[in-house]
Amino acid sequence: MSIDPTDPRSSSRQIADALREEIVSGHIGPKEKLPSERELVEKYGTASQTVKQAIGLLKAEGLVEGRKGSGVFVRQAPLITRVGMDRFSRSKRAAGRAAQQAEAEAAGLSWRQEVLHLGEVPAPAWVAELYGIAEGAPVFVRSRREWVGDQPNQLADSYYRLEVVEGTAIKELKTGPGGSYARLEEAGHQIIRFREELLARMPSPEEVRNLRLPAGVPVVRLRRTALTEDGPVEVFESVMAGDRFTFTYEFDAPE
Known part of the structure; x- marks a missing residue:
């Protein structure tokens, strides 16, 4: 040829x-x-x-x-985790599983979480805007890396107002059955809605290292706000390996 x-x-x-x-x-x-x-x-x-x-x-x-x-x-085809609309259902939290754990296990995949940092940090500008607080004001963050099989598939940071997590297991290494959302609702913060924003981009060198990304693989940045009647109760950002997730959404056609 x-x-x-x-x-x-x-x-x-x-x-x-x-x-x-x-x-x-x-x-x-x-x-x-x-x-x-x-x-x-x-x-x-x-x-x-x-x-x-x-x-x-x-x-x-x-x-x-x-x-x-x-x-x-x-390359070996990576393990795919489905991200669906039902991942935050109370029934799954009642079964003692966090959202990502439930999705991975539903696909027959092993899941684990590695906590990278717990503690107070200055609120980034985008977090401060969502909470309606001053940029740099103290907030509590849970930073972790999640694994499916033997591959890291996302980096995740959850930001909370200090008074919301005080006295809860959210400040501990292990949040307990059902994850942070279960602890929030036990503390009286009933979540009524989630809002998400997705952005695809190429990874930073640090993200390449932490997610073990091969050349040419993009990441998906997801920002999510968990809302109660009184406003945001968690502001979340994750950076996900773009070839290891599929996003599935189903909704009624608007009039």
């Missing part, structure tokens, strides 16, 4: 597209090694730099990953 000089695509793009087709079709399966650079040079009759560029395109798409001293391999 050789490069088609009449094709408007660059030589590296033609090679990348051909390899992608083999990956998508399953001819080269997950965890399998791609042909070596020398083999691809011979197969396509092109320069090694062109082959490197083609592999770089596939790495940027998150389809393959390089392993030092071993070669380039097709």
